[in-house]
Amino acid sequence: MFTHKRADFGQDFIFGAATASYQIEGGQTDGRGSSIWDTFSATPGNVRDGDTGRVACDHYNRWPEDLDLLADGGFDAYRFSFAWPRLIPEGTGAANPKGIDFYDRLIDGMLERGLKPFATLYHWDLPSALQDRGGWMNRDIAAWFADYAVLVNSRFGDRLAATATINEPWCVAYLSHMLGIHAPGYRDIRAAARVSHNVLLTHGTAIAALRAEGAKNLGIVCNFESAQPASDSPEDREAGRLWDGVFNRWYLDGLFKGRYPDDVLAQFGPHMPQAYTDDMAVVSAPLDWFGINYYSRSLWAHDPRRSAFPLRQVEGPLEKTAIGWEIYPQGLEDILTRISDDYTKLPLYVTENGMAEVEGTDDPRRVAYYDAHLGSVLAARQRGADVRGYFGWSLLDNFEWAEGYDKRFGLVHVDYQTQKRTPKTSYRAFQTLLTGANNPR
Ligand SMILES: OC[C@@H]1[C@@H](O)[C@H](O)[C@@H](O)c2[nH]c(CCc3ccccc3)c[n+]21
Secondary structure (H helix, E strand, C coil), rough: CCCCCCCHHCCCEEEEEEEHHHHHHHCCCCCCEEEHHHHHHHHHCCCCCHHHCCCCCCCCHHHHHHHHHHCCEEEEEEECCCCHHHHHHCCCCCCCHHHHHHHHHHHHHHHHCCEEEEEEEEECCCCCHHHHHHHHCCCCCCHHHHHHHHHHHHHHHHCCCEEEEEHHHHHHHHHCCCCCCCCCCCCCHHHHHHHHHHHHHHHHHHHHHHHCCCCEEEEEEEEEEEEEEEEHHHHHHHHHHHHHHHHHHHHHHHHHHCCCCCCHHHHHHCCCCHHHHHHHHHHCCCEEEEEEEEEEEEEECCCCCCCCCCEECCCCCCCCCCCCCECCHHHHHHHHHHHHCCCCCCEEEEECCCEEEECCCCCCHHHHHHHHHHHHHHHHHHCCCEEEEEEEEEECCCCCCCCCCCCCCCCEEECCCCEEEEEEEEHHHHHHHHHCCCCCC
């Protein structure tokens, strides 16, 4: 079990678990439109074992049982995402009544169980029809997304505890348009530069549209890692700092200082959209809260072979999870206090933290991982960071993007042949922390 007690976090602190629509829903029916992850995963070579989200955890049909797991675990909140193609199949234009009905019932199901709905408007499942129009590379996506955000707010806003516009703009931009590892799979510095701006312009445009509708508790979720040099050489120290710029400072500086970091801009060079500086007031729109996703650290060395972003990742010596990420709890304390000290005094939520573990329902390493990272949250709070909540990633084993179903992050095991859910030891650890009892269902 955990070494911490619920009281250590203060009575107002929120504990939750998180998921995302494409990773758990399945339900490719009832008017849901195609998403870029449907096409990306259908393309051989993009996803391990050719896995897709066609069925996933069948959450579209099994959501009452999954909400029961959250309630029985004693969680206060559920971080979920809306599937844009389920609500507006073509991305713009007509809404899908069956999609609206699904999220109506899901959100009411949360409220009936005393679970606070923490919504994410976009967790990577862009409607394919919008990719046909350029997707994130087309500046018009800001208007398309703002209209979608206004629809969501009009139908569900009065029941949501908090709303994030976008999950992990770095993944939407760099991972998906520079590295090509996620959908739509571009490896193009010009696309990456333009999407790195468009994704934040889109966020800010949606915030403005939602404010005009009177929406409250608006934020964004960004992913951070502790970017460190692989050696003490000046070149490697510069490489670590540049990666910190790519992964962390581009978003922190953009969102909270209204400008992009010069070292990263220098790498993007002439590929930035014309007159992007005119957009920075919109990009840095005031927010009500800020979400931090944290998993690990990374080590970087100078790589002179590369014309842009001259760095390469180096494997580190620390214990690693089943997905190969080093276990480095200190990094969570560091990023929370850095954001609080250098960027914003907004309420902060750890919106994702967790680890991939080999299959099984007894997961002592995951219990230790969570215990250590919860300790980092407490340490950051003691250093003045206004951390208001923590969400474990993930409630369920699910579709882990390019890794398919092979990598399991769940507090609850999913047997994909039978869809049977089985709480793991780590779920029991949260249940004991949150309810005081270890009451197996
Ligand atoms: O990889 C575990 C989770 C995903 O399942 C979530 O959907 C996503 O929000 C999320 N972000 C991160 C950190 C950034 C990252 C994502 C994917 C691959 C590499 C790094 C880890 N995770």
